[in-house]
Structure formats: C-alpha cells, structure tokens
Amino acid sequence: MHILILSDFFPPQVNAGAESIAFEISKGYRNEGHKVSVVTINKALKIGELVINKDDEVTCYQIGFNYNEKLSGYVGLYNPTVLKIIKKIINKNNFNAAHIHNIHAYISYSVISLLKMYNIPAILTAHDAMSIDYGKYDQGVSNKDCSLSSHVTYQANYFKIWKKHWKRYNLIRNIFIRHQFNKLKKVVCVSRELEKLLNASGIGNTQVIHNGLSIIDQPGHRDIEEFKNKIGISDNDRILLFAGRLSTAKGFSQAQKLIKRLIEKDSNIKLLVVGKKVDVDTGIANNVINTGWLSKAEMNLVYSVSDITLVPSIYLDPFPTVALESMRLGVPAVISVYTGAKEAVIDGVTGFYMNPFDIDDAAGKVLKILYDDQLRYSMADQSKKEFDKIFTLEKCISQYLDLLV
Secondary structure, three states: OEEEEEOOOOOOOOOOHHHHHHHHHHHHHHHOOOEEEEEEEEOOOOOOOEEEEEOOOEEEEEEEOOOOHHHHHHHOOOOHHHHHHHHHHHHOOOOOEEEEOOOOOOOOOOHHHHHHHOOOOEEEEEOOOOOOOOOOOOOOOOOOOOOOOOOOOOOOOHHHHHHHHOOOOOOOHHHHHHHHHOOOOEEEEOOHHHHHHHHHOOOOOEEEOOOOEOOOOOOOHHHHHHHHHHHOOOOOOEEEEEEOOOOOOOOHHHHHHHHHHHOOOOOOEEEEEEOOOOOOOHHHHHHEEEOOOOOHHHHHHHHHHOOEEEEOOOOOEOOOHHHHHHHHOOOOEEEEOOEHHHHOOOEOOOEEEEOOOOHHHHHHHHHHHHHOHHHHHHHHHHHHHHHHHHOEHHHHHHHHHHHHO
C-alpha cells in the first residue's frame, strides 16, 4: 500500500510533539512494508517551489509557502497555491490511502475534498484542539480551583474564542471544518480528553488511538556520565525535567514556582530545562540547567539523567509526547490534571497527578518520589512495563492500519 502523509511541518524542519509523532507513524508504516510519501511545508523555500527528497524509505515533497499567520483562519481552510501542487503530486502517484496530521495553517482543510475527489480514503489524526480553536484550549481552567479534578469546559464557548482571537477569527471556519471532516473515514483523537472536547463541539465519527513510540535501548553508563559532566550535573543533584515549549500554557511559570518551593527544602534539587534558552527568576537561577534544544539521541540521555519529569500544563494538553518518552525510559512523571497523559500515567503507580496551581501539593508529591527510593524505583519499573504493554509504535500502527485497509 502506498500511503500519503500530509502535515504542515515534518522533521527535520520541525521536531515538535505532533510532528515527531507524524514521523514515528511514517516510520511505523514503513516497518510494516508499506510505501510512504510525505507532503509538508518548508517556509525557507520560495512560495510555490517544490523540492523532492528521496531515499530508500520515504519520498518527501516540500512545498514552499509563507504568510502572515493572522490570516490562518482563512488560509487554513483553503490554500490554492499549495493545493495546486498537491494535485500534481497525486496525479504522478498511485496513493492507496492518506493519513492527515496538522494541516490547519498551511496545507489547509480543503485537501480533504481533494483526496475525496481522487477517491483516496483518508483519516485525520487530531493532535490538538485547533479544529475548534485558534490556539491552546483552556476554557474552564482556573487558578481558583486547586482540586485534582479537571474542570475543562468541553462544550466550547465560541464567543470566548472570538474575544481571545478576534484578529484572525473566521465565522464560518468551524462549520467548514466539520463539513470537511464528514468526508473522512475517521477522525482519530490522541486521547479521550480530546475526543470529549471535539464531540461536544459537534465533531463526530471519532476514535481514540493513543500515540506510540519506537522501543529504544537505555543509553550506556559511560554515555550517561559523560552527558552529566557536559551539562553540569553532579552525583548529589536531584533532577526534575521540563522539556518542550517554554510557554505559559505548557506550565513553565508553574515549574519555576515549584522549583523555588522545592529548593527551600533541598538545595540539591535542580530543574533541567530542554528548550529555547530563556531567562528564569533570579532566585532559582543557580538551580536551573538550560540546555537549549537537543537532538533525539541527546534527549534519550536527558531522560536517563532525570529523576522525575514534570508536565504542568495549564490548558487541555491532549497527549504530551514528553510523558510517553519518560515512560519509555522508565522515568516517573508528575503531570497536570489538565492533560490527556492521565490516560498513560497511573496516579500513585507510575507517577502522580497534580493541579499545577497547587504548588504545595505538587511539591509534596515530587519530594515523596525523590526521598522514597523504593517508590521511585517501583514507579520507574512500572512506567517501562506500562509503555511496553500499551504504547509501543507497533500497537499504534496496527490500529491505524485497521482503519486504512
């Protein structure tokens, strides 16, 4: 089977969570013996330029396009420049199926109609809430509620969305997207949390398939020690990991508040930050190690030197990849109640749930793991077992192929 993958961005140009998962899925299809072609955007190319990269495993079509993303509410629905090139690509190939990922900004949702016109059965993986919102969906999230229940409002209030994103709001956008989604074989949601949100907002024909990752070997002891020396970790340090976009929505401010509280108890606790280098609060600067962005191989070392992974998101974070990557290498995670990672991390078994606005409670849970070696080792072991049982790439691909065949 020849499978066409469509994604606004794709590694190595962009290595964010959804793009990394799209790459993993393409690899999984190839592992099962299928031919894979990828259509993606490269903003560094001239508008309308097409660059084709071929190797033994995949053909990648990079289309040049760039614009002011304030117009995404319109361009994300219909992008004639990009669609014209995709039509030529389809005419030169014999695609049996299509797997769509994030296309809300560049490729555009009209590509679904194009695939339908060519009788190419298609599924779309919803990695986020962008099919109903223009950013991070946080309705119902409040710093006034510090319980361990998620109070996300699943029925989206479009007036609130308009108030927040009025400069690029398009009144017909959500109606148009729902109409396009009706042409798909299935809308796949990466978590039940995301499925509840989409269903409540009028998007049906959904199925949950959790993301999966390739099984990898634990880095060797020598490599780990060399990496610790390289980034300045001593044997006495206790490492909390924050990896990804250093944004308010992802909870970076909450992580800084948490480390400030923790170092009052133990000055050996360090926050290892992987992402764009930014200034941190002066009171915690000596306890923060910021590596900048790292390669995939280096990220495996990051998890191996970490005691706990923090996922303190303050929006409906559908299924953060960092939680799965932690489980894969046996690192306990303390995660926000607002994330779909609750469907992977088992509270009290492979980590803890926290309300990111309750810093005292979060600190207590972190300290419980750090100071109880038996608990930490048990959580690490159970995390790895849970990943191997449920969240491997092979299991994920098997479910996708059942939809595509």
